[in-house]
Amino acid sequence: MLNKLTAHELLEKLEKKETTVNDIATALSSRIQEVDPRVRAYVRLAQPGQINQCGLPISIKDNICTEGLNTECCSKILEGFKPPYDATVIKKLKSAGIAIWPNKLNMDEFAFGSSTENSSFGPTHNPWNLECVPGGSSGGSAAAVAADEAIWALGSDTGGSIRQPAAFCGVVGLKPTYGRVSRYGLIAFASSLDQIGPLTKDVRDSALLMNIISGHDEKDSTSADIPVPDYTQALHGDIKGLKVGVPKEYFIEGMDPETRKIVDEAINKLKSLGAQVAPVSLPNSQYAVPVYYIIATAEASSNLARFDGDQYGLRKAGIQNLIESYKQTRGEGFGQEAKRRILLGTFALSHGYYDAYYLRALKVRTLIKNDFDKVFSEFDCIVAPTAPTPAFKIGEKSADPLSMYLSDIYTISVNLAGIPAISLPCGLTKSGLPIGLQILAKPFAEETIFRAAYAYEQSTEWHKLKPKL
Amino acid sequence: MEYEAVIGLEVHVQLKTKTKAFCNCRIEFGSPPNSLTCPVCLGLPGSLPVLNKTALDYAIKTGLALNCTVQEFTKFDRKHYYYPDLPKNYQISQYDLPVCKDGFLDIQVDGQAKRIRIKRAHLEEDAGKLIHESGNSLLDLNRTGIPLLEIVSEPDIHSPQEAHEYLSDLKMVVEYLEVSDCDMEKGTLRCDANISLRPKGAQELGTKTELKNMNSFKGVKDALAYEIQRQKVLLESGEKIIQQTLLWDPKENKTVVMRTKEEAKDYRYFPEPDLPPFLISKEKIEQVKKALPELPKERLQRFVREYGLSEYDAGILVASKDRAGYSEECFCAWPDKNKKPVANWLIGPLAGQSRVPAKNLVELIDLVENKQLISHLTGKIVLEEMIASGRSPSVIIQEKNLAQISDQGALDKEAEAVIKANPKSVEDFKSGKANALMFLVGQVMKKTGGKANPKVVQEVLRRRLDNA
Numbered sequence: 043m044l045n046k047l048t049a050h051e052l053l054e055k056l057e058k059k060e061t062t063v064n065d066i067a068t069a070l071s072s073r074i075q076e077v078d079p080r081v082r083a084y085v086r087l088a089q090p091g092q093i094n095q096c097g098l099p100i101s102i103k104d105n106i107c108t109e110g111l112n113t114e115c116c117s118k119i120l121e122g123f124k125p126p127y128d129a130t131v132i133k134k135l136k137s138a139g140i141a142i143w144p145n146k147l148n149m150d151e152f153a154f155g156s157s158t159e160n161s162s163f164g165p166t167h168n169p170w171n172l173e174c175v176p177g178g179s180s181g182g183s184a185a186a187v188a189a190d191e192a193i194w195a196l197g198s199d200t201g202g203s204i205r206q207p208a209a210f211c212g213v214v215g216l217k218p219t220y221g222r223v224s225r226y227g228l229i230a231f232a233s234s235l236d237q238i239g240p241l242t243k244d245v246r247d248s249a250l251l252m253n254i255i256s257g258h259d260e261k262d263s264t265s266a267d268i269p270v271p272d273y274t275q276a277l278h279g280d281i282k283g284l285k286v287g288v289p290k291e292y293f294i295e296g297m298d299p300e301t302r303k304i305v306d307e308a309i310n311k312l313k314s315l316g317a318q319v320a321p322v323s324l325p326n327s328q329y330a331v332p333v334y335y336i337i338a339t340a341e342a343s344s345n346l347a348r349f350d351g352d353q354y355g356l357r358k359a360g361i362q363n364l365i366e367s368y369k370q371t372r373g374e375g376f377g378q379e380a381k382r383r384i385l386l387g388t389f390a391l392s393h394g395y396y397d398a399y400y401l402r403a404l405k406v407r408t409l410i411k412n413d414f415d416k417v418f419s420e421f422d423c424i425v426a427p428t429a430p431t432p433a434f435k436i437g438e439k440s441a442d443p444l445s446m447y448l449s450d451i452y453t454i455s456v457n458l459a460g461i462p463a464i465s466l467p468c469g470l471t472k473s474g475l476p477i478g479l480q481i482l483a484k485p486f487a488e489e490t491i492f493r494a495a496y497a498y499e500q501s502t503e504w505h506k507l508k509p510k511l
Numbered sequence: 512m513e514y515e516a517v518i519g520l521e522v523h524v525q526l527k528t529k530t531k532a533f534c535n536c537r538i539e540f541g542s543p544p545n546s547l548t549c550p551v552c553l554g555l556p557g558s559l560p561v562l563n564k565t566a567l568d569y570a571i572k573t574g575l576a577l578n579c580t581v582q583e584f585t586k587f588d589r590k591h592y593y594y595p596d597l598p599k600n601y602q603i604s605q606y607d608l609p610v611c612k613d614g615f616l617d618i619q620v621d622g623q624a625k626r627i628r629i630k631r632a633h634l635e636e637d638a639g640k641l642i643h644e645s646g647n648s649l650l651d652l653n654r655t656g657i658p659l660l661e662i663v664s665e666p667d668i669h670s671p672q673e674a675h676e677y678l679s680d681l682k683m684v685v686e687y688l689e690v691s692d693c694d695m696e697k698g699t700l701r702c703d704a705n706i707s708l709r710p711k712g713a714q715e716l717g718t719k720t721e722l723k724n725m726n727s728f729k730g731v732k733d734a735l736a737y738e739i740q741r742q743k744v745l746l747e748s749g750e751k752i753i754q755q756t757l758l759w760d761p762k763e764n765k766t767v768v769m770r771t772k773e774e775a776k777d778y779r780y781f782p783e784p785d786l787p788p789f790l791i792s793k794e795k796i797e798q799v800k801k802a803l804p805e806l807p808k809e810r811l812q813r814f815v816r817e818y819g820l821s822e823y824d825a826g827i828l829v830a831s832k833d834r835a836g837y838s839e840e841c842f843c844a845w846p847d848k849n850k851k852p853v854a855n856w857l858i859g860p861l862a863g864q865s866r867v868p869a870k871n872l873v874e875l876i877d878l879v880e881n882k883q884l885i886s887h888l889t890g891k892i893v894l895e896e897m898i899a900s901g902r903s904p905s906v907i908i909q910e911k912n913l914a915q916i917s918d919q920g921a922l923d924k925e926a927e928a929v930i931k932a933n934p935k936s937v938e939d940f941k942s943g944k945a946n947a948l949m950f951l952v953g954q955v956m957k958k959t960g961g962k963a964n965p966k967v968v969q970e971v972l973r974r975r976l977d978n979a
Contacts, residue, residue, distance in 0.1 A: 106557075107556070107557040113556075113557075115556075120556070123556070125550075125555065125556070125557065126550065126555070127550050127555075127558075129557060225559065226557065226558070226559050227557040227558075228557055229556040229557045230556075230557070230785075232784075233784035233785050234784040260561065261559060261561060262559050262561075263559065263560070263561050263562065263785060263786050263787060264559075264784075264785065264786075264787060340781060341781075341784055343779075344589055344591060344601055344779070344781065347591060347593070347599065347600035347601055348554050348556070348598060348599045348600050348601075349556075350593065350595075350600060352595050352598070352650075353553065353554075353555075353598060354555070354556075364595065365593070368593060388779065391591075391779035391780075391781050392777055392779060393777045393779070396779075396780075396781070400781060
């Protein structure tokens with residue numbers, strides 16, 4: 043049962059010596075044995091004797107480097123890669139007395155996807171309905187937390203990869219401001235968009251985890267040298283007078299009506315708690331998806347260039363010719379979606395196309411950011427759905443990359459603008475699938491997000507619901 | 512038809528910072544392979560670059576010394592190509608906003624001043640080293656990530672000689688700034704060339720080729736001369752020049768094709784997202800400008816002005832900063848206004864030798880030139896001894912009893928003995944053979960172990976012979 047508790051509840055029990063880290067590890071371990079063969083949140087089944095915990099455990103997405111512990115981005119090309127160093131977030135967790143769970147969490151290969159179907163280890167299943175996807179790319183992180191197979195988890199978010207799976211699995215997922223959390227040791231997908239963030243059972247755990255992992259890192263030149271507040275201070279439940287904008291572009295025809303209804307109810311709840319809600323406009327929202335798929339794939343094509351088998355990971359043996367060796371290693375090592383994105387990105391950066399695609403995309407990115415700046419000059423936060431639909435069926439969209447890309451339509455702008463956003467549970471569909479409410483704020487205003495999210499969460503019961511497994 | 516060569520040089524200068532350009536790995540030569548590496552320079556997944564600010568400072572310094580504009584807004588870009596010595600398969604470089612641009616270097620060719628414009632100078636990281644050994648290729652990544660400054664000239668160079676002058680002046684400037692060792696043999700200075708020919712007087716540029724692998728100053732001159740001749744022969748026989756990259760083979764004294772334009776690479780440059788752009792303030796630029804050391808040309812002019820040296824002598828002495836500094840020390844220690852004797856010793860006997868303390872050298876020069884305590888020849892012997900033992904010239908002269916004998920009485924006795932022993936030579940002298948006197952002088956010198964003052968010997972001998 044210990045595995046069902048939140049991190050703050052367990053930390054309190056540990057403090058009062060009502061439990062031990064061993065008991066927690068054992069509870070988690072048996073839960074994983076029980077349900078993970080069906081959920082497949084972890085990349086491997088835990089080996090007996092592997093678990094030797096020295097603190098409250100946290101589970102880590104397979105793209106965050108853990109010293110001596112396989113970190114493969116769920117890609118064949120990184121098969122057997124054991125980083126010789128810890129990511130900065132891992133170092134911070136360890137020095138805060140948190141233990142790293144010795145099995146990594148499943149994800150779409152290199153975080154390329156919205157369903158965790160593009161994994162060399164096979165798909166993760168949604169704990170609320172095993173026939174559905176958990177979302178992605180941090181699907182393993184979200185599913186593990188939802189299924190009580192992890193106390194809390196770290197994921198990464200490049201276009202919604204924390205928030206969308208959090209919404210699909212009924213947990214809390216935060217994408218911090220770009221630069222709030224060090225990216226050192228996060229295997230890059232798109233360097234200008236990636237952020238590591240928490241996936242947790244409630245808002246307090248999210249704030250606690252942010253207290254640990256946030257802050258300037260001299261190893262990451264894009265991390266901000268701005269003091270980190272104690273985020274738990276924002277968890278007081280009072281949102282009277284909070285100015286909340288609702289972007290009209292996010293509530294369009296064709297949106298799943300049930301999702302819309304549930305999100306509308308959540309917005310009404312915020313009103314009833316004293317928030318001042320008004321419609322706002324983000325006019326360039328329609329360009330977010332195409333802009334994102336140019337910038338993100340361009341950066342990805344560059345970031346993935348290093349995977350050639352020379353130093354680590356997969357290497358096709360017995361080939362004498364260098365280029366042939368690269369071709370075969372990369373041909374076999376990368377999955378379909380990775381290849382698609384490398385090709386797209388390479389094209390966008392090619393001579394003669396750069397101005398028309400990449401440079402133009404950068405300009406529109408600035409327009410999208412300006413839209414948010416304008417709204418945040420008058421509003422404290424923006425609320426929106428996290429995804430246009432609840433979790434879809436495994437296999438439903440995997441043949442249609444475009445419809446898959448559109449499942450990130452509400453989350454992508456946040457990464458392009460570099461702002462923080464949270465997704466928290468705000469209801470269940472009739473068929474029993476969770477829906478997420480997204481709250482956005484201006485850069486480094488995570489406190490505002492936590493304040494609003496906590497007030498909403500405490501006035502509802504959604505975060506207490508558990509999937510039946 | 513007469514042709515004119517049009518040459519532009521791309522010079523890579525390895526900056527001698529303590530640590531690499533984007534990580535904290537030390538820079539050292541001769542360390543065991545791959546011992547000076549970390550996740551960042553190995554390009555391991557998840558690692559991120561952090562700019563070494565000293566490398567940026569060195570680039571600014573060099574740019575200013577080369578009369579460049581230092582850009583207040585500069586950024587890094589990724590340059591993509593697949594090669595095993597480049598672990599990320601992209602190089603962090605600078606594309607459209609290099610740290611320095613629009614400079615120049617004034618050179619002298621056959622006594623004529625000439626200005627070579629510098630298009631840009633940008634920072635980038637070095638690649639590793641591939642070692643091909645008995646069928647295997649081994650990789651040493653110690654060099655990976657060492658900061659390079661790439662200095663690109665405009666195509667203002669028209670002969671191998673001009674290229675040589677430009678390169679050696681550039682090397683001199685960079686050495687004076689103490690930002691690089693600039694050793695072509697060791698690869699801390701590397702030079703590529705773009706070269707084309709056009710009919711003399713024409714404005715339009717011909718098709719160019721790119722020359723690589725010129726690993727010495729001589730290699731640059733030879734490769735350019737070879738390529739000019741090769742292109743000329745082709746053009747004269749009505750053939751077209753193919754745009755290609757050529758490697759200089761110094762053993763065979765010829766170029767070999769590396770790749771042609773059809774295989775030319777698309778580097779897919781884009782802004783390095785892991786490094787935010789850098790702002791360099793006007794104040795910072797002014798500050799670096801003020802702190803620039805005296806450059807070779809300025810020093811040469813000052814040597815001429817303050818020490819009364821000829822431009823030629825001054826040019827030799829300022830060619831290396833180290834030598835110029837030492838020369839200056841010696842000039843200052845020399846009390847006379849006329850510094851010429853010191854310059855002569857610095858360029859002559861001491862050239863290419865190990866140094867002795869300036870004070871000692873000046874003392875030696877004084878003993879030879881002013882006090883005439885020892886001959887010039889003995890002076891050189893004393894200098895050797897000074898270099899070997901580190902002792903002062905007066906101590907050496909005293910210990911070895913090298914002081915010149917100028918005492919007329921003492922030498923007269925020797926002269927008398929020599930005359931007595933060589934009646935034939937005395938005869939010869941009297942019958943008008945001038946050489947005979949020199950023979951007799953030599954005999955006296957021999958008897959005194961070379962210490963006799965030859966002038967005095969000649970005087971006393973002549974006196975005796977005339978009176979005989």
